[in-house]
Amino acid sequence: MFRQSLNVAKAQVPIALFGIDGKYATALFQAAAKTNALAAVESDLNNIEQRLSKNTRLEEVLSSPLLNKTAKEELIDSLGKKSEITTHFFKTLIENNRLNETRSIITAYKSLMEAERGIVSVTVTSANCLAGKDLKDVKDSLTKGGLIKNYKEVNVVNKVNPSILGGMVVEFGDYTIDMSVSSRLAKLEKLLTDSISV
Numbered sequence: 001m002f003r004q005s006l007n008v009a010k011a012q013v014p015i016a017l018f019g020i021d022g023k024y025a026t027a028l029f030q031a032a033a034k035t036n037a038l039a040a041v042e043s044d045l046n047n048i049e050q051r052l053s054k055n056t057r058l059e060e061v062l063s064s065p066l067l068n069k070t071a072k073e074e075l076i077d078s079l080g081k082k083s084e085i086t087t088h089f090f091k092t093l094i095e096n097n098r099l100n101e102t103r104s105i106i107t108a109y110k111s112l113m114e115a116e117r118g119i120v121s122v123t124v125t126s127a128n129c130l131a132g133k134d135l136k137d138v139k140d141s142l143t144k145g146g147l148i149k150n151y152k153e154v155n156v157v158n159k160v161n162p163s164i165l166g167g168m169v170v171e172f173g174d175y176t177i178d179m180s181v182s183s184r185l186a187k188l189e190k191l192l193t194d195s196i197s198v
Contacts (some may be wrong), residue, residue: 005145014115015173017108021101025108028089029116040116042113045106052103053077063100072099088091101192125159125169138170161189 011025012033032041061067064076078092078167093099114121124130124138135156142148166181 013112015112017141018109018174019108020098021104021108023100024089024093024101024105025112028085028105028109029112032085035043035085037083038113038116040083041086041089044082044107048079048082049103049106059103062102065097067095071167118150120148120151120154120172122148122154122170122172123159124154124166125161125171125180127160127162127164127166129160130158130168138168142170142172147158147175178179 017023017026024170028041029038029129032038054061062072067075070093072094073091076087076094082090090099093102093105098105101107111121122142125133135158139154139156143151145153148154164180164182165185167179167184169180169183170177
């Protein structure tokens with residue numbers, strides 16, 4: 001069923017995702033869009049994610065290569081009632097031995113659903129926690145500067161990583177704007193070592 005629904009004309013995805021998780025999430029999104037089951041699949045994935053969060057041992061068991069296909073199918077079935085698309089999707093993951101990608105696929109699917117709703121998530125990594133005004137300034141710069149277009153809402157999330165030393169790294173979609181002190185120091189170090197070795 002899942003593979004059959006992919007053979008029909010592909011549904012338009014709001015953003016391009018890459019990597020194994022991106023490919024699987026995109027395929028799931030397209031299959032769900034064709035059957036008008038985007039919200040049902042999202043609900044199923046949220047329920048599965050909650051169960052995985054509550055029981056970390058469950059995630060270890062799902063990704064174990066020692067567990068046979070039948071046992072993995074029974075385990076997936078025990079996670080609660082799911083839509084037909086979600087059930088077939090997990091059977092495909094089992095067949096392709098990709099259950100270990102479940103969490104990252106769920107995250108990628110959420111990104112697709114946010115983009116479908118016109119929401120873009122921006123991650124701002126800084127050495128220290130940024131104030132609300134600073135995050136608003138970043139949001140305004142991205143939207144008014146024309147980097148983010150055609151979105152109804154922009155969610156800005158601050159992550160703290162002391163190893164960048166200062167400045168910030170802004171990530172959204174396929175874009176990364178690295179204005180960190182650590183990257184500037186790395187570039188300076190490379191320039192110095194290249195000029196010394198010549």
